[in-house]
Amino acid sequence: xxxxxxxxxxxxxxxxxxxxxxxxxxxxxxxxxxxxxxxxxxxxxxxxxxxxxxxxxxxxxxxxxxxxxxxxxxxxxxxxxxxxxxxxxxxxxxxxxxxxxxxxxxxxxxxxxxxxxxxxxxxxxxxxxxxxxxxxxxxxxxxxxxxxxxxxxxxxxxxxxxxxxxxxxxxxxxxxxxxxxxxxxxxxxxxxxxxxxxxxxxxxxxxxxxxxxxxxxxxxxxxxxxxxxx
Numbered sequence: 297x298x299x300x301x302x303x304x305x306x307x308x309x310x311x312x313x314x315x316x317x318x319x320x321x322x323x324x325x326x327x328x329x330x331x332x333x334x335x336x337x338x339x340x341x342x343x344x345x346x347x348x349x350x351x352x353x354x355x356x357x358x359x360x361x362x363x364x365x366x367x368x369x370x371x372x373x374x375x376x377x378x379x380x381x382x383x384x385x386x387x388x389x390x391x392x393x394x395x396x397x398x399x400x401x402x403x404x405x406x407x408x409x410x411x412x413x414x415x416x417x418x419x420x421x422x423x424x425x426x427x428x429x430x431x432x433x434x435x436x437x438x439x440x441x442x443x444x445x446x447x448x449x450x451x452x453x454x455x456x457x458x459x460x461x462x463x464x465x466x467x468x469x470x471x472x473x474x475x476x477x478x479x480x481x482x483x484x485x486x487x488x489x490x491x492x493x494x495x496x497x498x499x500x501x502x503x504x505x506x507x508x509x510x511x512x513x514x515x516x517x518x519x520x521x522x523x524x525x526x
Contacts, residue, residue: 351399352524359396361526364436364481377483390490397440397496397518404438404520405500407463408512411446414458416466420502424463425470427519434521437480439463444514445487453486459517460484492516 363377397404405427407420416424428437441460443452460482468476496518497508 349523356396356399357524357526359393360522360524363483364526377481394490394492397520400518400520400522401499403523404518406496406502406513407459407517407519408501408503408508409459409515409517411515412455414455414462416462417502421466421470423500423502424466424519427521428467428471431521432523434523435479435526436522437467438518438520438522439480439482440518441482441484442489442492442514442516442518443486444491444511446511446515449487453484453488456484456486463517463519487514 405423407416407423409415409420431437439460441456441463443456443459445452464477464480464482467473467480473479491510492513494508494510494513496513496516499518501508501516503512
């Protein structure tokens with residue numbers, strides 16, 4: 297009988313100790329969450345799935361998610377990104393950002409503009425329409441506008457923004473899709489970002505029959521569906 301009483305006392309002591317340790321751990325965990333905040337789901341590791349195209353690597357998708365979030369395509373908000381926002385959110389340098397578009401060379405196209413103009417000619421409209429119609433189940437349509445350094449930085453930034461809007465406005469007028477702004481991501485990069493090289497002249501362009509220089513390719517807008525699954 298005495299041994300049973302001692303055994304019960306030991307078990308009760310062990311139970312009290314366990315509850316005390318659990319309570320202390322829960323309090324400490326709660327304090328830590330209050331101090332540092334909950335983990336952001338957008339920072340979760342990105343994995344390239346087997347259904348993605350080969351260019352949809354984990355690194356590409358991680359940068360893509362940050363850019364799409366900043367531009368309002370993920371999480372709502374306004375649509376579009378300025379150069380400083382793209383640089384800060386993507387957290388990559390200019391050359392690496394430009395290199396992200398190389399895998400899209402067979403998927404997208406380049407709309408070329410006259411000096412100082414944001415107007416789309418008929419060939420540009422035809423190219424945009426063809427690319428938009430070739431969706432293949434993709435979720436986001438990138439419109440990345442450039443303006444070469446033909447004048448002041450602010451002027452080029454404004455012109456780049458107008459060129460991006462020209463593509464969006466044409467898509468809205470042509471297809472009358474009320475949800476089009478949920479699919480189109482606008483980036484206008486002005487001249488602050490590293491200039492594109494002439495290798496982009498090998499893309500499908502709106503002026504395929506004419507010569508293409510580095511200045512030409514930086515008076516342009518890259519347009520392409522993005523097939524990666526996020």
